[in-house]
Amino acid sequence: MTSRELLALLVVSVPALAAVVTAAAPRAHVHVVATIGAFASSAAAAALSIVALSSPGSPLVERWVVVDAAAGLLVGVIGVVGLTAVLVTPAYLASSTTGLVRTERRPPTFYALVFFFWAILAAVPLVGNLGGAWLLVEATTAASALLVGFGGKPRALEAAWKYLILTSLGLGVALLGIVVLAAGSAHGGLDALSWRELGHVRSGHALVAYLLLVGGLASKVGWAPVHNWLPDAHSEAPAPVSALLSAALLPAVLLVAWRSSQALTPVIGASAAQSVLVAFGLLSLAVAVPFLWQPMAWKRLLAYSSLEHMGVIAIGIGYGTPLALAGVVVHVAGHALAKALGFYAATPLIGHEPRAAGHAVRGIGRTQGPLGSVLGISLGALAGLPPSPLFASEVLIVAGGFAAGRPWTAAAAAVLLALGFLGLAHTLLDTVAGKAPARDRGAPGLRGVVLLTSVAVPCLLGLTAAALWLPGSVIARALAHGAR
Amino acid sequence: MSGGLVWMLVALGLGVVVVRRRSLAVALVTVQALVLAVSAAEDNAAPAAVLAVRAVALGTLLLLVVSRTREPRPVRAGIAPIARAGLAVGFALALTWLVPAIGLESRNVERGVLALIAFGITAAATRRATLFQVLGIVLCENGLALAALGLPGGSSTAIELGVAFDLTLVAVVAAVFHERIFAEFGAGDTAALRSLRD
Numbered sequence: 001m002t003s004r005e006l007l008a009l010l011v012v013s014v015p016a017l018a019a020v021v022t023a024a025a026p027r028a029h030v031h032v033v034a035t036i037g038a039f040a041s042s043a044a045a046a047a048l049s050i051v052a053l054s055s056p057g058s059p060l061v062e063r064w065v066v067v068d069a070a071a072g073l074l075v076g077v078i079g080v081v082g083l084t085a086v087l088v089t090p091a092y093l094a095s096s097t098t099g100l101v102r103t104e105r106r107p108p109t110f111y112a113l114v115f116f117f118w119a120i121l122a123a124v125p126l127v128g129n130l131g132g133a134w135l136l137v138e139a140t141t142a143a144s145a146l147l148v149g150f151g152g153k154p155r156a157l158e159a160a161w162k163y164l165i166l167t168s169l170g171l172g173v174a175l176l177g178i179v180v181l182a183a184g185s186a187h188g189g190l191d192a193l194s195w196r197e198l199g200h201v202r203s204g205h206a207l208v209a210y211l212l213l214v215g216g217l218a219s220k221v222g223w224a225p226v227h228n229w230l231p232d233a234h235s236e237a238p239a240p241v242s243a244l245l246s247a248a249l250l251p252a253v254l255l256v257a258w259r260s261s262q263a264l265t266p267v268i269g270a271s272a273a274q275s276v277l278v279a280f281g282l283l284s285l286a287v288a289v290p291f292l293w294q295p296m297a298w299k300r301l302l303a304y305s306s307l308e309h310m311g312v313i314a315i316g317i318g319y320g321t322p323l324a325l326a327g328v329v330v331h332v333a334g335h336a337l338a339k340a341l342g343f344y345a346a347t348p349l350i351g352h353e354p355r356a357a358g359h360a361v362r363g364i365g366r367t368q369g370p371l372g373s374v375l376g377i378s379l380g381a382l383a384g385l386p387p388s389p390l391f392a393s394e395v396l397i398v399a400g401g402f403a404a405g406r407p408w409t410a411a412a413a414a415v416l417l418a419l420g421f422l423g424l425a426h427t428l429l430d431t432v433a434g435k436a437p438a439r440d441r442g443a444p445g446l447r448g449v450v451l452l453t454s455v456a457v458p459c460l461l462g463l464t465a466a467a468l469w470l471p472g473s474v475i476a477r478a479l480a481h482g483a484r
Numbered sequence: 485m486s487g488g489l490v491w492m493l494v495a496l497g498l499g500v501v502v503v504r505r506r507s508l509a510v511a512l513v514t515v516q517a518l519v520l521a522v523s524a525a526e527d528n529a530a531p532a533a534v535l536a537v538r539a540v541a542l543g544t545l546l547l548l549v550v551s552r553t554r555e556p557r558p559v560r561a562g563i564a565p566i567a568r569a570g571l572a573v574g575f576a577l578a579l580t581w582l583v584p585a586i587g588l589e590s591r592n593v594e595r596g597v598l599a600l601i602a603f604g605i606t607a608a609a610t611r612r613a614t615l616f617q618v619l620g621i622v623l624c625e626n627g628l629a630l631a632a633l634g635l636p637g638g639s640s641t642a643i644e645l646g647v648a649f650d651l652t653l654v655a656v657v658a659a660v661f662h663e664r665i666f667a668e669f670g671a672g673d674t675a676a677l678r679s680l681r682d
Contacts, residue, residue, distance in 0.1 A: 131642075135643075139650055146657055149664070161665065172601065236680070
């Protein structure tokens with residue numbers, strides 16, 4: 001076993017072990033055990049991420065495992081979001097009054113499910129086979145649905161049910177695409193579905209298979225028009241889970257669509273493979289933008305912002321130029337940091353202003369300054385307000401579209417992004433500095449979120465700086481080559 | 485695989501779309517999966533065993549859920565059975581017309597696969613009862629199992645095992661939520677789950 005294979009094994013097995021240990025941990029020590037497990041899991045993820053991103057030109061591509069730049073990026077993102085999600089969990093658990101399980105079993109069950117979800121999620125970017133990737137993506141549904149409905153309230157049950165049924169049906173369609181690919185392979189079996197071998201399927205079947213596959217995966221990524229579960233699940237899930245879903249799960253599934261597109265390009269042609277992704281991306285942007293102009297509950301607004309950003313990433317990988325892919329790297333990382341921060345701020349926000357759970361709220365900065373700052377930083381970054389890394393990444397992706405010879409779609413994306421920015425900027429002003437009613441409640445868990453923000457801000461600025469360097473880098477070229 | 489067997493599977497699938505009783509629908513998908521298992525046993529024992537174990541495990545789980553959540557009266561679907569059947573058949577015909585040959589062992593198998601997927605999606609979309617929506621997913625997965633058996637080189641045991649495990653996991657989670665929804669609203673009726681809208 002090579003050192004990269006060993007690292008890949010650790011990235012998956014450490015959170016899996018943490019799931020078992022937290023489930024069995026005594027109640028008095030469960031938070032400490034979970035924190036240790038989270039630091040160990042994210043250390044393994046960071047090690048793999050550093051190794052993969054420091055030598056992107058020599059990836060490990062085997063039948064069952066892939067350790068390349070894309071895997072390094074996603075595993076790093078999952079590690080950071082997983083760690084921070086566990087760190088803010090005590091505040092969520094302290095504020096929750098209902099749950100799917102008995103009160104005394106709530107902390108160990110929640111942590112065990114989070115770590116179980118983390119372990120499966122971390123395996124998705126590392127698996128070297130489309131069949132294996134599908135199995136892992138489907139397995140994330142079961143674990144994450146339980147987490148979405150963990151609050152046990154009627155709205156949480158509704159969101160979890162929609163998520164479970166819609167994504168399972170979508171993944172069924174994706175599996176049909178995989179069966180069609182297997183039918184079109186020369187020697188059949190699981191090996192034919194490895195990323196390296198997918199490009200050898202018979203061309204007569206490949207386009208149908210690709211459409212079924214990406215159309216099915218779209219339901220899990222949350223691309224329009226099959227995104228109906230996304231606003232509900234992200235808004236009703238516990239805040240740490242919303243962060244994991246939006247910042248880690250969606251891009252991890254998107255990576256499977258991306259790898260499939262790259263692997264099948266020799267058979268179906270680059271234009272067809274990329275056009276499907278650009279179409280999903282533009283449609284998602286177009287559907288998301290009107291909602292970004294509406295006053296709505298904080299977490300629901302963030303959910304529609306996820307729809308927008310998954311659209312942007314789809315457009316970037318659809319263009320496939322080094323310029324656009326550099327933008328994708330910055331966008332995936334910047335979106336993860338800013339979105340996770342936004343969801344973590346939801347717990348103190350709802351503590352401070354309970355109406356925020358179901359309605360738009362105004363003037364938080366006037367009644368709770370530090371909380372207003374966190375909300376402002378998160379929403380400003382997500383809107384693409386300079387110097388947000390998402391501003392830089394969106395510029396790179398649009399420029400990448402022009403470089404790819406797709407000026408009309410790039411122009412359409414630029415217009416939609418500008419409209420989305422204006423909508424979010426309006427909400428930002430209203431939420432932070434609008435006219436505020438009198439509020440006298442505290443903001444439970446705010447100290448931890450402010451601390452995380454103080455770490456996240458330099459990281460976000462660092463990503464903006466990285467956007468200047470990435471376009472001509474080996475990482476962007478390696479991403480364009482894919483796991484082949 | 486003979487054409488008669490494929491059409492028997494399709495008929496069982498259509499039954500799930502139209503029947504009123506949950507227990508009868510569970511029995512239909514279970515028999516369907518067992519028929520698939522018997523058919524698979526002719527070529528390869530391992531995938532057949534996986535399918536059979538999955539069929540029995542899911543059937544038992546779903547019947548247990550039915551017995552634990554007795555409805556005072558069946559949850560009525562918004563669409564009459566004959567209309568549901570018409571929709572399902574129309575959808576299946578549209579799919580077989582739209583999707584070109586996909587390389588399975590015969591066109592009959594391909595049509596059967598597409599019909600079962602169409603029936604599964606129709607069941608999930610038109611039935612209000614939560615359990616019928618889960619059965620819609622199981623119906624789709626049975627269609628995909630038929631597709632795997634119709635692959636020219638035969639199906640992969642590893643994939644069959646993985647899919648069966650994942651489906652069982654999803655069904656267990658769905659059962660947890662079904663019971664919770666039943667406890668919360670007094671019925672496993674998705675009409676009660678319509679508060680989240682923009």
